[in-house]
Amino acid sequence: MLYIAHRLFAAHDRALGAMAARILGDAAGNDDNVFLPFCDTDEEDLVADVKGRRLFELDSERLKRLSGMLALLHGPSLDDGVCMEIGFAAALGVPVVALTTDFITYATEPDAPGWSFPDPLIDYLATDVISARMLGTASAEPSQRFTAFEDRNRAQVADAMHAACRRLVGLAQPTQGVRAMPADSQRVAFIESSPYRPSSDDGDGNGGLLRELGYQVITAGRFSARDPLAAAAADWTAATSASLLIADVSGPEAPPGAAAMIGAAVATGRTALAYNPVPAWTFAHGREPNWRNLMIQYGVSGVFSAPADLKGLVRQ
Template identity: 40%
Template sequence: MAKRVIRVPRLGSPASSHQQGATRYSEFLARNLSQVDAALDTAVETVLRLPTPAVRSTAHSEDGLVYVEGTPYAAWGHNYLARPCLDAGHGVVLPRRFTATDPIAGALDDLTAACGASRLLADVSGPETPPGTALLIGAALASGVRIAAFHPHLTYTHASGREPNWRSLMIRYAVHAHLKDREAVQAWLAM
């Protein structure tokens, strides 16, 4: 969490005349570089003064609990991932943030549940992952939760270049398993 906000209260004033061959971006950079340098120096000094964080182990609420994060881009809802978990004898927690009357409380509940579960199973299908999924995956990884990404078929983002859905490095490298079908989900749950 941000403990300090570093502000540069005033940007440099625009030049009254345009410099030959300069773009408006290079002119903006030239007149504001000292403010950016000062803000960066302040940020680095602040980080260097932070105390070393203590390593803490996260107690998982239940060994068999699986936090299941479905995709909003599929009509099948969460049941297609929750059912194999239940069939394998695991408890299931579903996200609350999308339907909660208080979305902030729902998001905090999701964060607590994802970090307290023994496993997190996230469907990363669709043009984008659900809002907050990458954050939950990163927080769960830091909490020692085993994570799997369900991605049954190749999809593309709306970004230029049309790269495959595995564009998020946090998701790609934080998960312990990439699952393509129900059988892979069942095998991962049996591990």
């Protein structure tokens, strides 16, 4: 199963996903092996008692048997559902090809080596990143300048998608399965802070409480590291080896790293708790209210807004 991970709350994003699915199906020689969320879950017409949860179940069922993922990523605020799915695939050893047509890149200093996405963890998790940062060539010489500009943008997207789909078809392989968690990780907790919100290095007191409960606590280091890419690798190894993940989901969306680590926890059966000190609700026709993307909301084992509430969740 080849999985298209893409933002889907706006019509133009769904159209972009459909374009990618069509090209990927052609590259694979069989579009029956391509899964496109929203389209293949019949989301607009789906009726369920709790629609968001049902959509999470349908998407997760495909994620468990995927052989490759094409992730469409654009803008400085990456879609948290897509990042959750990237983490899910990466934790199972499934190749992820990330596609971006953004013309911006990111770094910690003006002259420092950069990366493609706001959080270097996403660069680390991607098996390959296909970037198309310049406009394409117009197919003709339209007399209207806006038509010519539109044509060049379409060419940029199409060229990148064809390259990404060819790459994914060449990489696709079945899941490698879930690795056993080391025995010495049973009382290890990893705290993923939010880059969008000032906080202490232990997550506003969450680390201290966990230590009182007998946990060894490891905190994310890439946001203050001199080499963020190397630190991203270390964060991922630590997070996926710990029995408990505490992910701060503060921000306009759950931060990319938090979302990816939650996806990994879901894929490998580890406990993930969402720290959400400033809740914000979203609403969509036919769905129940969501306090975060449904892949985050139903992927975690619990959510809390103050450290005092964490103790009850950990003891369950």
